[in-house]
Amino acid sequence: MKFFGITLLLLFPLVVISLGMDILMGFDLDNSIKHAFNPFLVKDPAELILFFILLAFLVFSFFYRKKKKKNKGKGQQ
Amino acid sequence: MEKANISGYQLFVLIFLFEMGSALLVPLAGEAKQAAWLVILIAMIGGFILFFIYYGLFQYYPDQLLTEFVRNILGNFLGRIVAFLYILYFIYLAARVLRDFGDTLLTFAYPHIPLFVANAAFILVVVYTVRKGIEVVTRTGELFFVLENLLLMTFFLLIIASGMIHLNNLKPIFEISGTEMVKMAFTKTVFFPFGEIIVFLMIFPYLNEHKRLKKIGIWSLATSGLFLAVIMAVNVSVLGVDLMTRSQYPLLTLIQSIEVAGFLERLDVYFLFLLMIGGFIKICVFTYVAVTGTANVFNVKQPSRLAYPVGIVILLISIIISSSYTEHIHEGLKAVPNYIHLPFQVIIPLLLLIIAFFKNRKKGKTSTKKSS
Amino acid sequence: MNRKRLVLLLMMLIAATFTTGCWDKTELNEMAIVSAVGLDRNKEGKLVGTFQIINPGNVAGALQGGGGSNPPISIYRATGDNVLELDGNASMKISRDMYFAHANLVVIGEELAKEEGLNDIFDAFERSPEFRATTRIVIARGVKARDIVETLTAIDKVSAEKVIRTIETTEKTQGKSISINLQEVIKNLLSTGKEPIISGFTVRGNTGKEDKMENTMSSDIEANPNAAGIGVFKDGKLIDWLDGDKAIGSMWVLDRIENVHLYLDWEGKKNAVTYSVIRQKTNIGAKIVNGKPKISIKVRAEGDIREANVPLNLTDMHVLIDIERKLAKELKKEMEDAIVRAQKNKSDIFGFGELMHESHPKEWKKLEKNWDDDTFPKLEVDVQVETFIRRTGLRNKPFLSNLQKKDQ
Numbered sequence: 071m072k073f074f075g076i077t078l079l080l081l082f083p084l085v086v087i088s089l090g091m092d093i094l095m096g097f098d099l100d101n102s103i104k105h106a107f108n109p110f111l112v113k114d115p116a117e118l119i120l121f122f123i124l125l126a127f128l129v130f131s132f133f134y135r136k137k138k139k140k141n142k143g144k145g146q147q
Numbered sequence: 148m149e150k151a152n153i154s155g156y157q158l159f160v161l162i163f164l165f166e167m168g169s170a171l172l173v174p175l176a177g178e179a180k181q182a183a184w185l186v187i188l189i190a191m192i193g194g195f196i197l198f199f200i201y202y203g204l205f206q207y208y209p210d211q212l213l214t215e216f217v218r219n220i221l222g223n224f225l226g227r228i229v230a231f232l233y234i235l236y237f238i239y240l241a242a243r244v245l246r247d248f249g250d251t252l253l254t255f256a257y258p259h260i261p262l263f264v265a266n267a268a269f270i271l272v273v274v275y276t277v278r279k280g281i282e283v284v285t286r287t288g289e290l291f292f293v294l295e296n297l298l299l300m301t302f303f304l305l306i307i308a309s310g311m312i313h314l315n316n317l318k319p320i321f322e323i324s325g326t327e328m329v330k331m332a333f334t335k336t337v338f339f340p341f342g343e344i345i346v347f348l349m350i351f352p353y354l355n356e357h358k359r360l361k362k363i364g365i366w367s368l369a370t371s372g373l374f375l376a377v378i379m380a381v382n383v384s385v386l387g388v389d390l391m392t393r394s395q396y397p398l399l400t401l402i403q404s405i406e407v408a409g410f411l412e413r414l415d416v417y418f419l420f421l422l423m424i425g426g427f428i429k430i431c432v433f434t435y436v437a438v439t440g441t442a443n444v445f446n447v448k449q450p451s452r453l454a455y456p457v458g459i460v461i462l463l464i465s466i467i468i469s470s471s472y473t474e475h476i477h478e479g480l481k482a483v484p485n486y487i488h489l490p491f492q493v494i495i496p497l498l499l500l501i502i503a504f505f506k507n508r509k510k511g512k513t514s515t516k517k518s519s
Numbered sequence: 520m521n522r523k524r525l526v527l528l529l530m531m532l533i534a535a536t537f538t539t540g541c542w543d544k545t546e547l548n549e550m551a552i553v554s555a556v557g558l559d560r561n562k563e564g565k566l567v568g569t570f571q572i573i574n575p576g577n578v579a580g581a582l583q584g585g586g587g588s589n590p591p592i593s594i595y596r597a598t599g600d601n602v603l604e605l606d607g608n609a610s611m612k613i614s615r616d617m618y619f620a621h622a623n624l625v626v627i628g629e630e631l632a633k634e635e636g637l638n639d640i641f642d643a644f645e646r647s648p649e650f651r652a653t654t655r656i657v658i659a660r661g662v663k664a665r666d667i668v669e670t671l672t673a674i675d676k677v678s679a680e681k682v683i684r685t686i687e688t689t690e691k692t693q694g695k696s697i698s699i700n701l702q703e704v705i706k707n708l709l710s711t712g713k714e715p716i717i718s719g720f721t722v723r724g725n726t727g728k729e730d731k732m733e734n735t736m737s738s739d740i741e742a743n744p745n746a747a748g749i750g751v752f753k754d755g756k757l758i759d760w761l762d763g764d765k766a767i768g769s770m771w772v773l774d775r776i777e778n779v780h781l782y783l784d785w786e787g788k789k790n791a792v793t794y795s796v797i798r799q800k801t802n803i804g805a806k807i808v809n810g811k812p813k814i815s816i817k818v819r820a821e822g823d824i825r826e827a828n829v830p831l832n833l834t835d836m837h838v839l840i841d842i843e844r845k846l847a848k849e850l851k852k853e854m855e856d857a858i859v860r861a862q863k864n865k866s867d868i869f870g871f872g873e874l875m876h877e878s879h880p881k882e883w884k885k886l887e888k889n890w891d892d893d894t895f896p897k898l899e900v901d902v903q904v905e906t907f908i909r910r911t912g913l914r915n916k917p918f919l920s921n922l923q924k925k926d927q
Contacts, residue, residue: 073453084238084460088464114798
């Protein structure tokens with residue numbers, strides 16, 4: 071769970087920074103947000119699948135060691 | 148900090164490949180037109196100055212990474228915040244380089260592949276390498292160094308052999324005045340690629356002989372600066388100023404014009420090789436420092452577990468930063484040097500150095516008092 | 520024990536004779552492989568079928584030797600009242616059984632499609648176990664179906680392949696044809712909310728000569744088969760042809776565009792900027808507003824700029840945004856024109872009716888009867904287009920922008 075928090079903590083400020091860079095170049099906020107997220111709108115089916123597989127791995131990697139630890143703990147007892 | 152040891156030669160190779168990485172791709176100091184190579188050399192001197200600042204910091208804390216000694220200098224709370232900001236900086240730079248390479252692949256070789264997929268393929272390999280630690284990254288760099296040098300030498304020879312160099316294209320050198328050149332060098336070119344050597348503050352402690360660091364740093368900066376200047380000079384002398392400023396990838400245009408002995412043409416794929424090598428090492432270094440820094444700031448015991456999440460963050464940010472390649476370059480030339488590189492590469496390290504100087508003076512006095 | 524073994528052996532031998540599977544065998548030299556079927560209507564109102572049969576020996580020889588003197592296909596004609604009668608009558612002329620499993624193309628003559636319509640011809644094709652459901656359908660435009668089926672072509676030995684591939688390539692690179700197969704056409708004929716559209720094909724040039732071998736022997740082919748527009752159907756009969764921009768606009772609404780080029784006029788110069796679409800998605804939604812149906816179409820396209828013949832500064836983001844807006848406007852106009860044309864034809868080729876049926880079934884029951892004639896022509900359609908420019912190729916500014924400086 072700690073990793074989940076760290077990932078989010080890294081992601082959000084960076085999104086804000088990239089929006090900030092766009093604003094500094096002379097675009098308004100609305101336009102900046104549109105520019106940031108428009109690559110995610112038009113997707114190939116294969117791209118969509120890859121995106122979700124990567125996200126799924128990410129989520130699983132957070133819980134994986136916890137499961138291992140639980141099993142190890144039980145085994146030792 | 149992990150237990151790792153890098154030899155002097157390995158560090159030299161790493162810094163060299165890192166500097167050359169994405170600087171080969173873009174028209175470096177393109178606004179200086181014919182004097183671009185001079186501007187690069189002047190910026191190299193600026194790079195030396197920056198290196199000395201970082202070397203000074205290193206000497207005060209030779210066994211600590213950047214994110215660790217920042218906490219020592221500024222106190223735990225403020226230090227953690229500054230270290231966190233540096234981690235964000237590293238990830239942002241990694242995302243920029245990844246976006247650069249992905250877009251180049253798409254423009255040049257694979258127009259139909261979605262950008263996300265190309266970037267994902269790249270970053271997954273990088274994550275795998277970074278998980279193994281700095282030694283693996285360095286050893287990979289060693290292997291690639293040989294290949295890259297071979298390719299560069301071959302190109303140089305081919306270009307000379309095909310007689311395309313017209314040194315007249317480099318004149319007049321002083322179309323822009325000397326002061327303007329210095330201004331351009333110190334406001335743009337010094338930050339990219341020379342100032343990015345700050346990331347190595349996270350890698351210097353792993354060097355096995357700390358005394359040789361100064362020599363290695365200066366030599367690698369000098370060699371990479373020289374190579375870049377020569378390549379830029381060749382670019383201008385073969386292509387002419389007009390074509391060089393109009394092309395998105397001047398080195399590619401250069402390689403596309405090679406035609407030797409009637410059969411050595413269409414060598415574009417070697418450009419891709421050079422690209423992939425440089426880009427890979429650069430992104431690996433950025434990702435490694437981001438991962439180690441994060442592990443440091445957040446007290447994570449197994450940094451290698453953090454590699455994949457940080458990699459995904461880099462991937463997502465590389466898509467979010469801009470919606471077209473033009474926007475990406477525009478940002479990189481106008482907004483990034485002034486608002487991002489300047490504080491992180493110059494202002495904060497200078498402040499840190501000054502504070503460290505005063506702190507250690509105090510320490511020196513108190514310790515002599517105690518000993519006597 | 521011995522008896523048991525004997526019985527077992529006997530049973531195995533008997534079973535062996537049943538498992539050979541040779542009951543329905545047909546030797547290859549007893550089959551005539553049909554690769555295309557053309558259907559026309561003659562003056563007496565009877566169906567005329569033209570069957571394109573492959574000559575296997577000549578196909579192989581032609582590929583290796585490079586232009587044998589014997590054509591790789593042969594044509595047989597027959598008349599009749601329905602499709603199977605054609606089959607039977609043709610067998611009087613052919614020495615073999617006709618084998619339809621490789622028939623990839625069905626060409627329907629324009630007059631047949633206009634006057635009688637498609638409803639009577641497709642049943643045999645659908646019912647037969649040999650015929651494929653993925654057979655492509657094409658309408659012969661300006662010529663008879665037999666002219667297209669008879670054509671000999673240079674690059675693809677079997678001209679049915681040429682027709683199919685031409686239509687697929689045109690659909691992919693231009694959007695002026697649609698590659699549609701038998702199953703889809705029948706589904707659209709049945710559906711009350713959608714009408715079928717079928718690509719047209721024609722032969723340009725000297726139409727008397729396309730069935731001669733000399734047609735393939737010169738580099739500039741005299742009688743050249745071409746894809747030609749899209750045919751619009753209503754109640755199974757051909758009513759209109761869509762060409763050029765209207766065809767492309769219709770394909771955009773149908774979400775079947777792949778790699779089309781959009782041209783933009785700039786500062787008086789025609790088609791000065793070219794935008795090449797890499798990926799696109801058309802989302803159509805149906806709503807009921809104030810008791811009346813309303814369709815909203817949202818199109819998103821991603822692409823690169825591939826040609827700029829005016830001195831534009833492509834390094835400036837604001838110029839790109841300007842281009843994006845102009846492209847979106849132009850595309851919106853193309854699509855709206857295509858929709859207006861379909862409304863004039865009173866034929867719902869886009870499937871808006873089906874969409875209404877899927878999202879608002881109760882209202883659809885009321886609207887269904889008069890959809891094509893009453894409701895569809897007055898339908899309010901709202902089109903929104905977003906185009907994104909991702910890259911500009913290997914150069915940023917066009918060299919024209921520096922040329923002008925020299926003149927100054």
